[in-house]
Amino acid sequence: MIMSTQLVCLFAAGAFIVIGLFAAIFIDNIIKKIIGIAFIEEGVNLFIVTLGYKAGGVVPIFLENMSPDWFVANSAYPLPQALVLTSIVIGASTLAVMLALAMVLYKKHGSLSTKVILGDKND
Amino acid sequence: MSFYDKFVNSVSNLKSKLSKNPTTADNVSGALAAELTIIVCLLISAILLRHISVIASVIMILFIVVLLFTNVPIAPKLKKEQDDSLSKMTFYAILALGVIIAAIYWGLKYV
Amino acid sequence: MMDMLIPLMVIIPIICALMVNILHGKDKLMRWVSLIVAIIFPIIAIIASLGTQYFGGHNSSLISSALPATLASVSSLSPGIVYVFANINRIFIFLVGIVVFLSLFTYFSERKKLSGPYLFLIFMGVASVTALLLSNDIFNMYVFFEIVALTQVGIIIASSSEYKYETAFKYLILGSIGGPMLLLGIGFILAVVGSVNIADIVAVISTNVVNPLATPLIFAFALMFFGWLYVSGLPPFHTIKSELYSRARPNGAAILQAFSVICMIAFGIAIYRIFVYVPFFKPAIIIFSLLAMVLGVSMALMQNDFRRMIAFLAVGELGFIGLGFGIGTQLSITAALFQAANELIITALLFIGFGTVYYLTKTSDTKKLGGLITVSPKMAIMVLLGGFAMAGVPPFNGFQSKIMLVQSALNAGLPELAIVAVIVSIVTFFTFVKAFHTVYLQPKPANLKFAHKKIPAIATFSVAVLLIICLILGILPDLVTKIFIPFAGGLI
Numbered sequence: 001m002i003m004s005t006q007l008v009c010l011f012a013a014g015a016f017i018v019i020g021l022f023a024a025i026f027i028d029n030i031i032k033k034i035i036g037i038a039f040i041e042e043g044v045n046l047f048i049v050t051l052g053y054k055a056g057g058v059v060p061i062f063l064e065n066m067s068p069d070w071f072v073a074n075s076a077y078p079l080p081q082a083l084v085l086t087s088i089v090i091g092a093s094t095l096a097v098m099l100a101l102a103m104v105l106y107k108k109h110g111s112l113s114t115k116v117i118l119g120d121k122n123d
Numbered sequence: 124m125s126f127y128d129k130f131v132n133s134v135s136n137l138k139s140k141l142s143k144n145p146t147t148a149d150n151v152s153g154a155l156a157a158e159l160t161i162i163v164c165l166l167i168s169a170i171l172l173r174h175i176s177v178i179a180s181v182i183m184i185l186f187i188v189v190l191l192f193t194n195v196p197i198a199p200k201l202k203k204e205q206d207d208s209l210s211k212m213t214f215y216a217i218l219a220l221g222v223i224i225a226a227i228y229w230g231l232k233y234v
Numbered sequence: 235m236m237d238m239l240i241p242l243m244v245i246i247p248i249i250c251a252l253m254v255n256i257l258h259g260k261d262k263l264m265r266w267v268s269l270i271v272a273i274i275f276p277i278i279a280i281i282a283s284l285g286t287q288y289f290g291g292h293n294s295s296l297i298s299s300a301l302p303a304t305l306a307s308v309s310s311l312s313p314g315i316v317y318v319f320a321n322i323n324r325i326f327i328f329l330v331g332i333v334v335f336l337s338l339f340t341y342f343s344e345r346k347k348l349s350g351p352y353l354f355l356i357f358m359g360v361a362s363v364t365a366l367l368l369s370n371d372i373f374n375m376y377v378f379f380e381i382v383a384l385t386q387v388g389i390i391i392a393s394s395s396e397y398k399y400e401t402a403f404k405y406l407i408l409g410s411i412g413g414p415m416l417l418l419g420i421g422f423i424l425a426v427v428g429s430v431n432i433a434d435i436v437a438v439i440s441t442n443v444v445n446p447l448a449t450p451l452i453f454a455f456a457l458m459f460f461g462w463l464y465v466s467g468l469p470p471f472h473t474i475k476s477e478l479y480s481r482a483r484p485n486g487a488a489i490l491q492a493f494s495v496i497c498m499i500a501f502g503i504a505i506y507r508i509f510v511y512v513p514f515f516k517p518a519i520i521i522f523s524l525l526a527m528v529l530g531v532s533m534a535l536m537q538n539d540f541r542r543m544i545a546f547l548a549v550g551e552l553g554f555i556g557l558g559f560g561i562g563t564q565l566s567i568t569a570a571l572f573q574a575a576n577e578l579i580i581t582a583l584l585f586i587g588f589g590t591v592y593y594l595t596k597t598s599d600t601k602k603l604g605g606l607i608t609v610s611p612k613m614a615i616m617v618l619l620g621g622f623a624m625a626g627v628p629p630f631n632g633f634q635s636k637i638m639l640v641q642s643a644l645n646a647g648l649p650e651l652a653i654v655a656v657i658v659s660i661v662t663f664f665t666f667v668k669a670f671h672t673v674y675l676q677p678k679p680a681n682l683k684f685a686h687k688k689i690p691a692i693a694t695f696s697v698a699v700l701l702i703i704c705l706i707l708g709i710l711p712d713l714v715t716k717i718f719i720p721f722a723g724g725l726i
Contacts, residue, residue: 021411025213048421051425079430087377090380090381094409094413105399157532160531171650174648202533207477212470
């Protein structure tokens, strides 16, 4: 059975999110944790961009000689793409801040292990 | 041994395991007040279940009473569960996510 | 001309943020620019006329006639971002402006050398929360919320506390679980409805164009609800939020909590408008609000650090706001909004007021403190009155909103909630008096060292202004409730 592109993408998005959540809870190394978190973000982005997919669709730009009815039936949905672009930017900036913090924490503690860095801090 | 002595002992036991701070009257009064608040609010919230079913409410109250008798100083334990450790925070966040989705999705089928 | 003021409320803080960042090093200029903008900002909120701003000129009522006939069914939908400025936005934007102005004023008085990037973060956050309040578009709200979250992280990193990097990192990790879940919820709505404009979503769902109980919509509700818990710092996110507040500079913490309250209100209203028909909507909110109240107040009781204590109390107070939304009557939502406005002011008062203790002694451990009433009796009394306001003692504003909430719970046939609310208020009072006693009244420890001899007069002024606002709202609650009541009526 051949699955449609959209379905494959949705499964991939779900897998990304689940793997990311798994990494965020169970992995000790903070760089790997951050990679896991990037997985969650990318999974969500993939999910949203998949919503706008249309098999055989055309670019959603309306030209003079197009019939409106044909355009409505065949153009891809443009909104998700616009949204995903913004959300990728946000994800990238969050990722940058997290990696910068990981650097600072490594310099401070000399380790990348969450247990060492965020260990027992009860006061 | 009176309840208060028992309580002070268990608080100082737990505290000595957690940190080196001495147990003061201030700590104990805070922990005791927290304990009472939690117990009272748990019991009163259990009564809220009467809007769904009175029997469920009664069962819930009995369950809470048993729970309280077996785990009496509940406040220090709760505090231990809510310290600043990242793994506990993430664990509870994901647990809450799972519970919310499961309850709302499957609960809807029985409405 | 007056309509232009609506986008300017977002644009002016952003421009100011960029300017202070460039001006880093020129302290005097930076001080003036930020103070002027901080004064102008609440004034704009007052004088701006009510209205709607269609970005890109996408006013659907004007362009619908130009659409082809096949698109007639979607002609009422908004293709662009829409900002709606109503009276309720005016109140909250004004209050945020006041809190930010007073916090900045205190910050300026406490520090000789200013940090441009720190001011950048604060103004960027102000612009974002304003946009959050104005926006009628859930995706736009998500974007601005992420900016708020990043500025919150930055404000923590800019503080001088020991574990700031660890706290910031933890907040980012948890935020990266909560934020994407919110976005996923928005994605599910987009999949079903095809729009992210709240008014359009409500219209599509309420006219049964899509099945309101379709599985994706229910998932969207669950995910957005979880996102809302993260946004507002209700359990399970109460520990990280309170840690966040307690690690920031006290006047920064006042701003951080103001941001959180605004985010909670903005997303709370959005979720309420979209999902109130879902059967588990109100019980879910009530459960998590009760958890926030009980956990917040009981954890506050067991803290040794007074900043952490106020932070947990602030989280507990958030539960009251949630409770108002959960009961879901006109009176209760009015009470929730009123409580949000009050909490914004009172918690800022307590953070700035108790912050002076930190300023004087550079410690917030209650075991090392005592006897500070001799240093500043005026400040001590004002902080005590602020605590009264938080606990709900008349004639302060906390009393008015809490009595309204209790009344609404009784009217809705949920007396248990009223009892819990009263108990939590009493325990809040107890917690506060305990903190006040240890910091101000108990004998001064012999080894207590002072970093500064005196409290800056401006800090006293800021706290006094906030206290006066509390008193005014407590004596004349009609000032704001007459705006909240019709809004709450429109919401249900």
